[in-house]
Amino acid sequence: MSADSAAAPLTLPNQGSGRRNMLERVVAAATFLLIVAFAATIDGFATTGNLGIILINSASLTVLSCGMAVVIISRGLDLSLIAQMVAGATIFGMLISGGVAAPLALLAAYLSMVAIGALNAWLIAYVEIPSMLATLASSMFIVGLFRFAVLRGEYLLLLPKSDPTVAFFAGRLLPFLPVPVALMLGTLMATWFLLNRTVAGRIIYAMGDNFQAARLSGLSVRVTAIVVYVFAAFTAITAGLIMASASGAVDFRTVTNGTLLFEVILVVVLGGIPLRGGRGGLRNIIVGVALIAVLRNGMTLMNVTTQTQDMLKGLILLAAIITDNYLNPRDAETDTAGDL
Amino acid sequence: MSTQPVIQLENATKTYGGIAALAGATFDLLPGEIHALVGENGAGKSTLCKLIAGVITPSEGHLRVDGEVVAFAAPKDASRRGISMVYQETSLVPQLTVAQNIVLGREAAFNSVRKVRNAARQVLQRLNFKVDPSQLAGSLSAAKRQMVEIARAVVNEARVIILDEPTAALTPEETDHLFDLMRSLKRSGVAMIFISHALEEALNHADRISVLRNGRMIQTGPASSFTRASLIRHMIGEDLAEQAPARPAANTRSTAVPVLQVENIRMGAMVNNMSFSIFPGEVTGIAGLIGSGRSEVAKVIMGHTKRNFSGGRIWLDGREVRYTLPAQAVADGIAYVSEDRKLDGFFETMGVAENIGLGWLAKFGRRSILAPRHRMRALADDWEKRLSIRRIGANQPVLHLSGGNQQKVVIAKSLSQEPRLVIFDEPTRGVDVGAIAEIRQIIRSIANNGAGVILISSYLPEILDLSDRILVAKSGTIAAEFSRADATAERILHAAVH
Ligand SMILES: Nc1ncnc2c1ncn2[C@@H]1O[C@H](COP(=O)(O)OP(=O)(O)OP(=O)(O)O)[C@@H](O)[C@H]1O
Numbered sequence: 040m041s042a043d044s045a046a047a048p049l050t051l052p053n054q055g056s057g058r059r060n061m062l063e064r065v066v067a068a069a070t071f072l073l074i075v076a077f078a079a080t081i082d083g084f085a086t087t088g089n090l091g092i093i094l095i096n097s098a099s100l101t102v103l104s105c106g107m108a109v110v111i112i113s114r115g116l117d118l119s120l121i122a123q124m125v126a127g128a129t130i131f132g133m134l135i136s137g138g139v140a141a142p143l144a145l146l147a148a149y150l151s152m153v154a155i156g157a158l159n160a161w162l163i164a165y166v167e168i169p170s171m172l173a174t175l176a177s178s179m180f181i182v183g184l185f186r187f188a189v190l191r192g193e194y195l196l197l198l199p200k201s202d203p204t205v206a207f208f209a210g211r212l213l214p215f216l217p218v219p220v221a222l223m224l225g226t227l228m229a230t231w232f233l234l235n236r237t238v239a240g241r242i243i244y245a246m247g248d249n250f251q252a253a254r255l256s257g258l259s260v261r262v263t264a265i266v267v268y269v270f271a272a273f274t275a276i277t278a279g280l281i282m283a284s285a286s287g288a289v290d291f292r293t294v295t296n297g298t299l300l301f302e303v304i305l306v307v308v309l310g311g312i313p314l315r316g317g318r319g320g321l322r323n324i325i326v327g328v329a330l331i332a333v334l335r336n337g338m339t340l341m342n343v344t345t346q347t348q349d350m351l352k353g354l355i356l357l358a359a360i361i362t363d364n365y366l367n368p369r370d371a372e373t374d375t376a377g378d379l
Numbered sequence: 380m381s382t383q384p385v386i387q388l389e390n391a392t393k394t395y396g397g398i399a400a401l402a403g404a405t406f407d408l409l410p411g412e413i414h415a416l417v418g419e420n421g422a423g424k425s426t427l428c429k430l431i432a433g434v435i436t437p438s439e440g441h442l443r444v445d446g447e448v449v450a451f452a453a454p455k456d457a458s459r460r461g462i463s464m465v466y467q468e469t470s471l472v473p474q475l476t477v478a479q480n481i482v483l484g485r486e487a488a489f490n491s492v493r494k495v496r497n498a499a500r501q502v503l504q505r506l507n508f509k510v511d512p513s514q515l516a517g518s519l520s521a522a523k524r525q526m527v528e529i530a531r532a533v534v535n536e537a538r539v540i541i542l543d544e545p546t547a548a549l550t551p552e553e554t555d556h557l558f559d560l561m562r563s564l565k566r567s568g569v570a571m572i573f574i575s576h577a578l579e580e581a582l583n584h585a586d587r588i589s590v591l592r593n594g595r596m597i598q599t600g601p602a603s604s605f606t607r608a609s610l611i612r613h614m615i616g617e618d619l620a621e622q623a624p625a626r627p628a629a630n631t632r633s634t635a636v637p638v639l640q641v642e643n644i645r646m647g648a649m650v651n652n653m654s655f656s657i658f659p660g661e662v663t664g665i666a667g668l669i670g671s672g673r674s675e676v677a678k679v680i681m682g683h684t685k686r687n688f689s690g691g692r693i694w695l696d697g698r699e700v701r702y703t704l705p706a707q708a709v710a711d712g713i714a715y716v717s718e719d720r721k722l723d724g725f726f727e728t729m730g731v732a733e734n735i736g737l738g739w740l741a742k743f744g745r746r747s748i749l750a751p752r753h754r755m756r757a758l759a760d761d762w763e764k765r766l767s768i769r770r771i772g773a774n775q776p777v778l779h780l781s782g783g784n785q786q787k788v789v790i791a792k793s794l795s796q797e798p799r800l801v802i803f804d805e806p807t808r809g810v811d812v813g814a815i816a817e818i819r820q821i822i823r824s825i826a827n828n829g830a831g832v833i834l835i836s837s838y839l840p841e842i843l844d845l846s847d848r849i850l851v852a853k854s855g856t857i858a859a860e861f862s863r864a865d866a867t868a869e870r871i872l873h874a875a876v877h
Pocket residue numbers: 395399400418419420421422423424425426427467769770771775779780781782783784809811
């Protein structure tokens with residue numbers, strides 16, 4: 040019965056039992072319709088210039104979503120992602136303002152975020168605190184610490200825009216390739232590689248699919264948790280550098296007002312990665328980001344206020360989930376508890 | 380009495396991706412009848428039942444209820460017509476209490492917590508089930524979960540109850556109790572279909588038996604017209620030589636050094652003071668009632684659950700070990716085959732190959748960064764052949780395999796780790812006669828090749844056939860030990876109960 044598979048290497052379908060594929064398709068179709076509608080009604084939407092803007096503007100969101108997606112596939116949640124992002128950027132900003140050489144500042148920023156990622160993983164995998172609580176705690180701690188000890192109660196840290204490293208992150212790698220877009224592509228590729236080609240990637244899916252089974256079969260769930268949360272920390276600091284260099288400031292209100300974190304979770308869930316984990320992959324991230332990026336761009340061009348945009352995003356999330364449930368009613372036997 | 384069947388399935392075909400799980404099967408169920416459905420793993424038994432229960436719809440053919448053609452879109456349509464199904468894999472909501480689970484879907488009728496609990500208590504009492512209605516479903520043993528599901532069907536006033544392998548997780552007494560209950564439901568006019576791999580159950584308790592093979596209905600007839608041998612012949616299409624697996628001529632305990640030694644293990648309320656030794660080259664059977672702490676001690680040995688503070692000591696090859704994670708036990712060559720494959724056995728979204736490959740990876744991929752995909756695939760193909768695992772497509776998720784094939788995947792996943800000590804926890808649950816013979820051969824050959832084997836089983840004939848030495852567990856301790864020569868079913872049962 041298995042002759043068909045004699046020589047082929049293991050292909051790894053993690054799209055689950057079909058349920059989530061539908062959401063991905065619904066969202067992809069909605070994105071397509073949205074693009075058509077915007078192109079028809081908004082002047083200057085369907086131009087290469089605007090495409091470039093969409094890409095640059097969604098770079099940090101995409102990078103963060105990669106980190107969050109990996110965490111969620113392993114059946115975790117990282118609520119400290121945005122706090123790590125601003126904290127990492129703050130370290131970098133303080134150091135270069137203080138005259139430290141750029142490579143050293145970058146190294147310090149990355150290393151301290153790796154430490155925070157590892158700390159999250161230690162709390163979750165060794166102390167066995169639920170990921171939501173552990174990362175919530177570390178998020179609050181990070182923000183408090185940085186605002187108190189580093190910013191002395193301020194919300195904002197201005198970066199020297201003239202600094203060559205800051206200018207580099209805001210500039211172009213090649214004439215047609217802005218640095219943020221290059222970093223976004225690099226992160227997407229790294230995510231694909233991690234999930235599909237490495238041992239850790241296989242274990243990430245196994246943990247999300249059935250954590251007890253993964254643990255009991257002897258998979259190294261603890262080491263893998265470290266990989267997961269350190270990877271998330273990497274995406275956080277990368278996104279932080281992109282965002283801070285583009286705006287010339289690190290703003291702690293991105294953490295405290297919470298919308299960015301929700302947006303990242305929205306991207307992952309809309310793309311079709313269920314919160315119960317074990318399912319989904321790179322395609323889902325791209326689909327989710329595409330919808331949000333196009334929506335954001337189109338609405339900004341139409342001068343829709345951010346409040347209205349937020350409302351719309353909430354409605355879209357509900358609509359997508361309801362459509363998905365309608366297309367794929369749960370069945371009593373195969374439904375797993377804890378499904379979204 | 381009318382002889383109008385309650386259920387008629389006519390030329391029903393169900394295909395998945397072009398391959399027929401059920402191929403033109405015809406089946407009928409008379410009112411007040413107990414109808415057994417037997418067949419090999421993957422023969423299409425569960426598929427046939429799910430068609431009747433409205434879980435899936437036939438690709439061809441149709442279903443009649445009381446003679447009238449129906450097309451169920453969802454299980455709730457079937458339950459409106461009085462058809463309830465108790466699934467092979469339990470479908471209770473673990474976070475809800477027993478009472479809430481029982482009235483699930485009918486909450487409107489019983490809206491307060493107290494009413495819900497009282498209604499549930501009444502049914503449980505009427506059925507003579509000893510289950511506390513306010514307990515969480517997730518904390519129940521397999522046997523009790525089963526009871527709750529039957530109670531749910533009774534509350535739904537089912538006229539037809541379908542039981543998919545109801546006895547797989549039950550002890551002999553619980554099994555007797557279940558069949559008593561089925562007979563009393565039968566007297567009140569309920570028709571029942573049950574699936575079982577224990578052919579004696581079909582022969583002793585059913586009015587009629589139907590045999591499926593490769594999705595086809597091979598034979599239907601009164602139970603008295605079959606024998607065990609004739610059933611097997613219909614099931615597999617040829618005679619099966621059932622014999623106890625070969626073991627070395629003399630008891631060759633080559634060394635006196637045990638591979639595993641546990642002393643005074645204590646863990647919560649389940650395990651108190653277990654001590655025993657396991658020798659290489661031997662199968663050590665651990666008999667006992669459900670809840671006697673056997674699986675729990677296995678999980679302590681693996682490092683999956685924590686023993687109590689100062690809760691005993693464990694030696695592997697004479698070296699004291701204390702695992703805090705099963706990964707360490709696996710690295711040392713211990714493997715555990717879980718008793719509840721859906722709960723902590725397999726990865727449901729993944730295919731056969733990846734499930735087996737992950738087991739291998741846990742032991743041999745610890746130092747690598749890149750997943751050795753060709754290795755994993757080749758290895759999985761090898762195990763698929765050795766255990767004759769039947770699947771439809773190369774990447775068909777394990778969730779969609781038949782129960783018996785899922786079990787084989789879980790076994791292969793552990794054996795791919797080439798362990799020195801294997802703990803089999805109820806290894807033949809839900810596995811067909813042919814595969815039981817294969818799995819027993821495998822267990823025996825692992826021991827014959829020098830590994831230590833612990834066999835936890837509630838099925839005494841299995842323990843007696845395979846073990847070189849038998850331990851009897853009783854409320855968290857080892858109550859007795861028998862050599863193979865002294866062990867009899869009566870003695871083991873006596874030790875397990877008294
Ligand atoms: N959802 C599905 N998708 C694809 N194939 C399926 C699906 N459900 C069942 N099958 C296939 O249909 C065949 C029959 O399965 P079924 O579950 O009816 O077997 P069974 O007789 O109940 O076996 P067992 O005794 O092992 O439980 C199997 O080969 C199985 O892999």
